[in-house]
Amino acid sequence: MxxxxxxxxxxxxxxxxxxxxxxxxxxxxxxxxxxQIPVFSSKDGPKAVYKGEKGVALTFNIGWGDKNAEPILDILKEEKVNATFFLAGAWAERHPELVSRISKEGHEIGILGYDYVDYSEVKDEKISQDVSKAKTAFEKLKVDNILLARAPTGHFNQSALTITDQYHYTLVHWSIDSKDWTNPGSQQIIKKATSAKKGDIVLLHASDSAKQTVKALPEIIEKLQKKNLKFVTVSEMISNADSKSKEVH
The missing domain is CATH 1.20.5 (Single alpha-helices involved in coiled-coils or other helix-helix interfaces)
Structure with missing residues (x-):
């Protein structure tokens, strides 16, 4: 017992x-x-946004090529959707007419560095040089009031956060990766992108390497609209300071 x-x-x-x-x-x-728990940041340092509290933000990276940008802009215009485009400075210099169209049609522009530099693997001086060159490129193109930046390869560290903050940019990551650059088929891209919920930032590409994004985009927009999600730019999403970030080690 x-x-x-x-x-x-x-x-x-x-x-x-x-x-x-x-x-x-x-x-x-x-x-x-x-x-709001700090994510992609140190406790006291600058933060990298990966998610917000309102709407859904479609974001497009462009680093090279000019075949996909115009068809994507055509679809967004037809559907009356504003997005955020992260543009490499070198690409922007080669395609000023597309940069102008992106801006004139109400889309937000953020910088994607100047060259394809992995910010997590280079010295601080290289990061600063890359951001500075991109900043100068957009100033020459008369693109004002850029508030956002994104690491060219998606990889970054605390130094990258500190340097982009010194240039008065908020570093933006994403919460939904469509994997469109792997060209897995339009239905797979649609499935990943439309898993988005309120506050998600969706990563897409408008570079030529993403060959299936144009085909997938109309259905992505349609399905997200059916979920009663409002399309917003990243700045609109985080304007109420309710963005989420994450700690970098």
């Missing part, structure tokens, strides 16, 4: 521990959904 009593006490203690742990886990997840 005593032996049974000891086992039963241990079971009760284990059960109580499980209940307590479960409670705090549920509470943490709840709080995470209502409180």
């Amino acid at each position: 005593n032996f049974f009593y000891v086992l039963n006490s241990k079971s009760l203690k284990q059960f109580a521990l499980i209940v307590v742990v479960s409670f705090f886990t549920a509470w943490f997840l709840y709080v995470e959904n209502i409180v």
Whole structure:
């Protein structure tokens, strides 16, 4: 009987521990959904935004080529959707007419560096040089009030956050990666992109390497609209300061 009593006490203690742990886990997840937890940042330093609290933001990276940009702009214009385009400075210099069209049609422009530089693998001086060259390129093109930047390869570290912040840019990542650059088929791109929920930033590409994005885009827009999601630019999404970020180690 005593032996049974000891086992039963241990079971009760284990059960109580499980209940307590479960409670705090549920509470943490709840709080995470209502409180903005720093992500892609140090505790006190600049933050890289990957998600907001309102609408859904379609973002397009362009680093090279001119075959896909115009068809994508045509679709966005027809559907009355504004997006955010992250443009490489070198590409922008070669395609000033497309940069002008993107701006005139109400889309937001952010910088994608100047060259294809992995900010997580180069020295601070190289990051600063790349951001500075991009900034100068857009100034020459009369593109004013750029507020956003994105790491050219998507990889960055604390130095990149600090340097882009020194240039008064907010570094923007994403919460939904369509993987369109891998050309997995338009239906796979649609499936990934339309998994977006309120506050998501969707990564797409308008470079020539993403050969199936143009075909996928109309259905992406249609399905997200059916989910009653409003299309916003990244700046519109984060303007209420309710963006989410993540700690960089």
